[in-house]
Amino acid sequence: MTSTRPVLTTPVLLLMATATGLCVGGNYFNQPLLESIAVALGTSHSAAAATVTVAQVSYGLGLLFLVPLGDMFDKRRLTVGLMLAAAAGQALSGFAPTIAVLAVGTAIAGLFSVAAQVLVPFAATLAEPERSGQAVGTVMSGLVLGILLARSVAGLLAGIGGWATVYRVSAAAMVVVALALWRALPTSRPAERIGYGTTLRSLGTLVRTQPRLRTRSLLGALSFASVSALFSTMAFLLAGEPYGFDEVQIGLVGLAGVAGAVMANLTGRLADRGLAQLASGAGAAVLVLSWAALAAGAHSLAWFLIGMVAIDLALQAVHISNQNIVYALAPAARSRINAVYMTTYFIGAAAGSALGALAWTSAGWTGVCVFGVAAAVATALVWLVDLRVARRAVAVPA
Numbered sequence: 001m002t003s004t005r006p007v008l009t010t011p012v013l014l015l016m017a018t019a020t021g022l023c024v025g026g027n028y029f030n031q032p033l034l035e036s037i038a039v040a041l042g043t044s045h046s047a048a049a050a051t052v053t054v055a056q057v058s059y060g061l062g063l064l065f066l067v068p069l070g071d072m073f074d075k076r077r078l079t080v081g082l083m084l085a086a087a088a089g090q091a092l093s094g095f096a097p098t099i100a101v102l103a104v105g106t107a108i109a110g111l112f113s114v115a116a117q118v119l120v121p122f123a124a125t126l127a128e129p130e131r132s133g134q135a136v137g138t139v140m141s142g143l144v145l146g147i148l149l150a151r152s153v154a155g156l157l158a159g160i161g162g163w164a165t166v167y168r169v170s171a172a173a174m175v176v177v178a179l180a181l182w183r184a185l186p187t188s189r190p191a192e193r194i195g196y197g198t199t200l201r202s203l204g205t206l207v208r209t210q211p212r213l214r215t216r217s218l219l220g221a222l223s224f225a226s227v228s229a230l231f232s233t234m235a236f237l238l239a240g241e242p243y244g245f246d247e248v249q250i251g252l253v254g255l256a257g258v259a260g261a262v263m264a265n266l267t268g269r270l271a272d273r274g275l276a277q278l279a280s281g282a283g284a285a286v287l288v289l290s291w292a293a294l295a296a297g298a299h300s301l302a303w304f305l306i307g308m309v310a311i312d313l314a315l316q317a318v319h320i321s322n323q324n325i326v327y328a329l330a331p332a333a334r335s336r337i338n339a340v341y342m343t344t345y346f347i348g349a350a351a352g353s354a355l356g357a358l359a360w361t362s363a364g365w366t367g368v369c370v371f372g373v374a375a376a377v378a379t380a381l382v383w384l385v386d387l388r389v390a391r392r393a394v395a396v397p398a
Contacts, residue, residue, distance in 0.1 A: 008126040008135060012184045016123055017139045019177050020116035021146025022170065023083065026090055027055040027110050028150040029166050036163040043099040051099075051106045056350065058110030063117060063343045068199045070118045070335025076185040079122065080178045082115035087174035094167030105167075116143055117342055121334035124327045125188065130272055133324045137268020140320055141261040148257050191332065202333070203340055210329050210337075212393065215386035216322045217341050219280070219379060221348025223287060223318045226375035227311055228349045229356025230294065233368045236360055242299060256305050260312035267317050271324035277390065280325075283317025284380040286310055291373040298365045318379065319345070 030037065030051045038048040069078055089108030096102035120139050127135035157165040194202075206213060238245040238253060245253070270279045290310035297304025326341050327334050352375065359367035 008123065008128075013123065013127075013135060013138050014142075015177070015180055015184055016119050017142025019079075019083065019181055020119050020139055020143040021149070022174050022177055023086060023113040023116040023146070024059075024143050025146030025150035025153075026086065026167075026170050026174075027059055027113055028147055029154040029170065030055065030106065032151045032155045033158055033163045033166075036158055037099075037102065040163055041096070041099045041102065047099050051103055054103050054106045055110040056346075058107040059113060060343065060346050060350075062111045062114035063339055063346055065200075066111070066114050067117045067339040067342065068203065068336045069196075070121065070338075071190055071333055072194060072196065072199055073189070075118060075122045075125075075188040075335075076182065077187075079115050079118050079185070080182045082112045082118065083174055083178035083181070085112035086115060087171045087178065090167045090174065091171035094164045094171060096164070117338055118335060120323065121327055121338045122185075122188065124324075125331070125334060126186070132327070133268040133271030133276070133320075134265070135268070136323055136327070137265040137271075137320050140264040140268070140316070140323070144261040144264055144316065145258065148255060148261070152255065199336065203336055206330065206333060206336060207340055210326075211389045212386060213326050213329055213337060213340060215382060215389050216326050217344035219284075219382045219386060220319055220322045220341060220345040221351075222375050222379040222382060223284070223315055223348070224345050225348040225352030225355070226287060226291075226372050226379065227315045228352030229359065229368055229372045229375065230308075230311060232353040232356045233360045233365070237298065237365050237368075238304075243301065253301075253305070253308070256308040257312040259309045260316040263313045263316040264320050267320035268324065271321060276321040276324050277387065280318045280321035281380075281383050281387075283314045283321065284376070284383045285314075287314035287318070287376040287379055288373060290314055291369055291376060294372070295366075295369040 030048075034045065034048045034052075037043075037051070038045050041048070066082065086109050089105045089110070089112060091105075093102050093105030093109060096105055120136060120143075123135040123139045124132045154166040157169060207217075234254070235250050237243070238250045267276075267279050267283075270276065290307045293303045293307030293310060295307075297307050322341065323338075326337050330337060355371055356368055359371040363370070
């Protein structure tokens with residue numbers, strides 16, 4: 001791989017973190033605006049809500065089919081190109097006259113927002129080996145903050161200039177940041193060129209030949225399924241008795257998850273010290289315990305907030321540890337490894353959201369907590385399996 005110095009200064013790292021937050025956060029703008037979108041575009045609530053699914057599905061397709069391109073092309077050129085395409089999608093959404101046009105804009109923005117998932121392994125590549133974990137943690141902190149702030153910013157800007165304002169502002173910001181990345185990032189081309197078909201087929205090869213990619217991907221999927229069950233149902237709990245919160249109050253409760261951004265950076269530093277396995281094990285344990293606090297949160301806001309903070313800390317401890325471990329498995333294939341890992345992670349989130357909603361419908365908050373803790377316990381069990389796999393890999397080196 002060829003690259004140009006300076007490789008990764010702190011300002012460049014922070015710029016990459018900002019870019020990931022903008023890219024991924026854009027997929028969450030529509031969630032607090034659905035009522036306004038339905039009224040403004042003269043459509044039904046279900047049609048407006050469908051744009052949430054469009055964003056999720058298009059992002060998932062980008063993870064599988066676009067992120068592997070990072071092992072084929074110059075990552076700087078790829079990242080900037082994807083960001084500009086995502087900005088075009090946001091701009092189209094911001095000027096959409098109908099729900100159909102908004103859906104197309106949302107799909108374009110979601111598909112190309114995976115520029116963020118090209119940047120994460122790129123940061124690990126550019127960083128000095130002893131600081132790669134910290135680099136990944138910093139970039140992921142930006143991603144977490146982007147997701148958390150997206151809903152609040154969307155609501156605030158909607159109050160100032162209407163529902164479309166956040167899309168227009170985001171499009172302009174993404175263009176500015178993309179151009180800044182073009183100036184700041186070094187070129188990073190693969191040592192050998194491989195075809196797109198070969199690249200996609202190699203995803204299966206990586207899954208087949210890398211046991212820890214399998215265990216860590218499953219670990220990530222189960223942990224995110226547990227957390228997604230919370231995110232997909234917490235509004236129902238908080239809007240009902242005994243809380244009766246409105247959308248703004250529920251959004252403010254959700255900001256408790258900002259603790260996850262702090263944990264992302266801390267976990268990256270622990271990974272640099274060789275403690276990724278310990279950090280993920282601790283995260284799995286806290287994930288299980290957090291559901292006890294969330295169960296008590298049915299009647300106590302204090303316990304609910306404690307559970308929210310704990311579950312976000314746990315998820316980031318597991319997720320950032322996973323990323324640092326899998327990136328080290330095959331440094332020349334980091335983008336493809338990230339595609340496998342993040343696609344599995346995303347599937348876990350989608351399954352957790354669906355099963356969490358089903359649990360709520362069937363058994364209320366108790367049902368959600370039962371599912372959430374079951375997924376958390378499964379996460380801990382897979383961590384034990386991964387521990388054995390890691391020990392076998394050390395005992396029998398390739």
